[in-house]
Amino acid sequence: MNEQAHGATDSADLMERLLYEVKRVVVGQDHFLERVLVAMLAGGHLLVEGVPGLAKTLTVNTLARTMSGSFKRIQFTPDLLPADLVGTRMYNQGTGEFSTVRGPVFANLLLADEINRAPAKVQSALLEVMQEKQVTIAGETHRVPTPFLVMATQNPIETEGTYPLPEAQVDRFMMKVLVGYPSEEEEVVIVNRVTGPRISVSAIATPEHLADLQEECRRVYVDPSLVQYAVRVVAATRKPAGYGLEDMARYIAFGASPRATIGLVEGARALAFLRGRNYAVPEDVIDLVPDVLRHRLSLSYEAMSDGATADQLITRILQALPVPERPLESHVRAAVR
Template sequence: MSAEQEREVADASATLERALIEVKKVVVGQDAMVERMIIGLLARGHILLEGVPGVAKTLAVRTLADVVGGSFARLQFTPDLMPGDITGTRVWRASSETFDVELGPVFANLVLADEINRAPAKVQSALLEAMAEKQVSIAGTSHRLPDPFLVLATQNPVESEGVYRLPEAQRDRFLLKVDVPYPSGQEEFTILHRMSVKPPRAEAVLDPVEVIRLQGVADGLFVHHSVASYLVNLTIATRSPERYGLAHLREVIELGVSPRASLGMLAAGRALALLRGRSYVLPADIAEVASDVMSHRMLLSFDAVADGADPRAIVREVVAAVPQPTVASREDPDAGHTAALAAQGQSS
C-alpha cells in the first residue's frame, strides 16, 4: 500500500474515532454495540440488535443517525402493519385523474425497524427486498433506495405474544446480530447522572458522501490469502465439524452457515481493521466478528433447540478449534501462505 493510501486509512480512522466519541457522548457503555453499528455502516450490512427493553437500542440508533447525517426514519412494527405502510403506495389524484407514487418511510439512509419481530410475513417480505436488493417494488415498478442505506432492527427476545419469528432468509440478510446486555452498576450510575436532567445531543460528524468514501477506504484494505483461507475454514467447520475435531456438533448443527457468512466476515473484518487504524486485516479481526456474523445464520437441530443450545457458544467452540494463520501482514506473504497450508492440513 502506498504512502498516500496509508494516509487515507489514517485519516479515515481518525474520522471514525470522532464519530464514535460523539455517539458515546450520549450512549453510556454498550461499546460493543456502538462499534458493531459503525462496522455495519462501513460494510454496507444491516444489523439486528437483540435485548430487553430499556437497554438503549433505539437511543443508540437515533444517536448514530445524528452523527452520520442524511435522512432517518423510524418504523414501529406492529402486527397490523401492511407492506405499503413502509414501502409506499400509489395514490389516486382526482385533479389529474392519474395515480402518483407516494414513497414510504423506508426511503431513508438509516432506517430503524423497531421490534421487527412484530411484523407479519408480508411486511417481512417487503423489507427483505429492500434489504437485499436496495430497491422497492410498487405497482410493478422498482424504485432505488438512497445510498448509503442501512437497516438497524431491534427485537425483544423475552416477549412471545404478538410476535413472529424471523424466517431464516430474513435473518441471513443481517450482516451482524448483536446481543445488547444490561449496563453494569457503574454504567447505570453514569446513565442517571447524564440522562436524568438534560440529555446530551450528538453532533453530526459525517454525511452520506463521506460515508460512501469511508466505505470505499474499507473496501481497499489488504486481506492476505491466509486470512481469507482462515475465514473460509470457519464457515466450513459449521458444515463439516468432524473435519476439525468437532464431531459432537454434527448432532447439534442441522445446517451450517452459507457463503454469505464468509462474505460478511470479510467485510466486517475490513471495517474492524479500519476502526483499529490498520490498512490490513488480521486473523484476530475475523475471530472477533465471527460470532456476530455466524451465530444467527446457523440452523440448530430440534434436539439442540430443546436443550437450550447457545449458537454463540457453538461459534466460540468452532473458532477455538480452527487454527489461525500465524502471519497476516504483507511483509511476509510466504510465511502466511505456509501457515494457511498447515492449518488446512491439520483440518483434513
Template sequence: MPVDIDKINAQIEEKSSIIEPLLSEASKAVIGQRYMLERMLIAILCDGHILLEGVPGLAKTTAVTALSQAIKADFRRIQFTPDLLPADLTGTQIYRQSDGQFYTRKGPVFANIILADEINRAPAKVQSALLEAMQEKQVTIGDETYQLPQPFLVLATQNPIEQEGTYPLPEAQLDRFMLKISVGYPTKEQERQILDLKTNPKAAEAINSVISPDSIFQLREVISQIYIDQKVKDYIVEVVHTTRHPSVINADLASLINFGSSPRATIALALAARAQAFLKGRGYVTPQDVKTIGMDVLRHRIIVSYEAEAQEITSEDVVKMIFDNVEVP
C-alpha cells in the same frame, strides 16, 4: 503485484481518525454501549444491515437515532406492529380525482437509515416487503420499481423475551442481516451515569454531525483496499465451511448443527473483518479481527439441532467451539 502495506497503513491511519469523534458524538446519548455502537458503525461501513437483540430499555433505539444524527443522514423510525401493512412501509399509489391519474406516495423506507423497531412484530407480508428493500435496495409500488437512496441501511431491533404477538423472522431474512448483536445490561457504574444523564435535562448534550453520507462512500472505498492475506482468506472459508461440515474437526460438534452458514456469511465475515481492522487503524486484516467479529456474523446463521437444544447449547456456544477448533494461521 506486491502490496504496499505501509502505504495502506498510512491511508487507513489518516481516514480512521474520524471514528473516535463519531463514536464520541453518539456516546453523548448512549452510555456504556461502546460495543454496540462499534458494531453499528461496522455495518454502515460495510453496506450491511444489523439486527439488535436485547430486552427493552437498553438504548437500542437511542443508539440508532444518535448515530444517524452524527452521520447527518436521512433517518426514519418505523414501529412494527401486527396491523402494519406493506404499503405503510414502502408507500402506495393514490388516485387523484382532479385529473383521474394515480400518483405515488413514497413510504418511510425511502431514507438512508431505517430503524425497524421490534421487527418481529410485523406479519410476513411486511417482512417480505422489507426483504426486497434490504437485498435489492429497491421497492416496487404498483407497476413501478423505485431505487432507494444511498447509503441505505436497516438497523432492526427485537425483544428476545416476549414472544406473544410476534412473527419469528424467516431464515432468509435473518441471513440478510450482516450482523446480529446481543445487547447486554450496563455495569453498575454505567447505570449511575445513565441516571445522572436522564434525570438532569441540562446534562444532555446536543449531537453534532461529524460526517455526511458522501463521506461514508469515501470510507468504504478506503476499507476495500485493506489487505487480506491468502492465509486469512483460507481461514475465513475454513470457519464457515466447518459450520456445514463440523465432523471434519470434531465428531461431537456434528450432532449439534442442523444447518450451517451460507456463502453470504463468508463474504460478510471478510468485509466485517476489514472494517474491524479499519476501526483499529490498520491496513491489513489479522486472524484476530476475524475472531473478534465472527460471533456477530455467524450467531444467527447457524441452526442448532434438537440435541443441542436439549443440552441447552446455543448457536453462540457452537460458534465458540468452531473458533476453538479451527487452526489459526
C-alpha cells in the same frame, strides 16, 4: 507510510470523532456501537436482540444526526402492511393524477423495531430493500438513499403474537448483536444524562462522505490465509466431523451459508479500517465470528434439549481451528502496491 495507509489513518480519525460524538449521548454499549459502525462501513445490516430500554433507538438516531443523515423508525405490528413500509400510489382528486408516496424505508438509517411482530408479507417487502437497495411500487423501481443500513430489533422476552423470521431473511443480516444491561456505574451516568441538561450532537460527516468511506474500506487488504480461515470456520458449521468435532454434528441441523464467509471478510475489512489499519489481522476475523454466525446456525432438537447454544458451538469451533499467522507488514505493503 504509503498514501493508502495515510488515508486509512485519516478515515479512522474521522470515525473516532464520530464515535466520540455518539458517546456524548450514549453511555456504554461499546461493542454494539462498534458493530453498528462495522455494518455501516461494510454495507451490511444488523439484527439486534435485547430487552426494551437499552438505548438501541437512541444509538441509531444519534448516529444519524452525527452524519447528517436521515433516520426513520418503524414499529412493527401484526396489522402492518407492505405499503406502510415501502410506500404506495395515491390518487390526487385535485389534479386527477396518481402520485408516489414513499415509505419510511427511504432513509439512511432504518430502525425496524420488533421486526418479528410483522406478518410474512411485510417481512418479504423488507427483504427486497435489504438485498437490492431498492423497492418496487406499482411496477416502478425506486432506489433507497446511500448509505443504507437496516437495524432490526427483537425482544427476547416476549414470543406471544410474533412471527418467526424466515431463514432467507435472517441470512440477509450481516450480524446479530446481543445487547445486555449496563453496569451499575454506567447506569448512574445514564440517569444523570437523561435527567440533566439536553446534549446536542454535531454533524461530523455527510452521507456522501460515508459512501466514500465504504469504497475506501473495500481497499483494505485481506491476506489469502485469512480468507481461507474464514472459509474453514464457516465450513466447520456444515461438517463439524471434518474438523475433529464429531460430537457437534448432532447439534447442528444446518450450517451457515457462503454469506457468512463474505460477512466475515467484509466485516474484518471494516473492523481493521475502524482501528486505523489498511490490512486485516486474524483478531479482526475472530472478533466478528460470534456476531456473524450465531443467527445462521439452525440447531437440532437434541441441541435444544441439551441446552446447547449457538455461541457455545461457535466457541468450540474457534478453539478447534488453528489461527493463521499475522501477515507481515512488508508482505502487506507489497500486496497493496
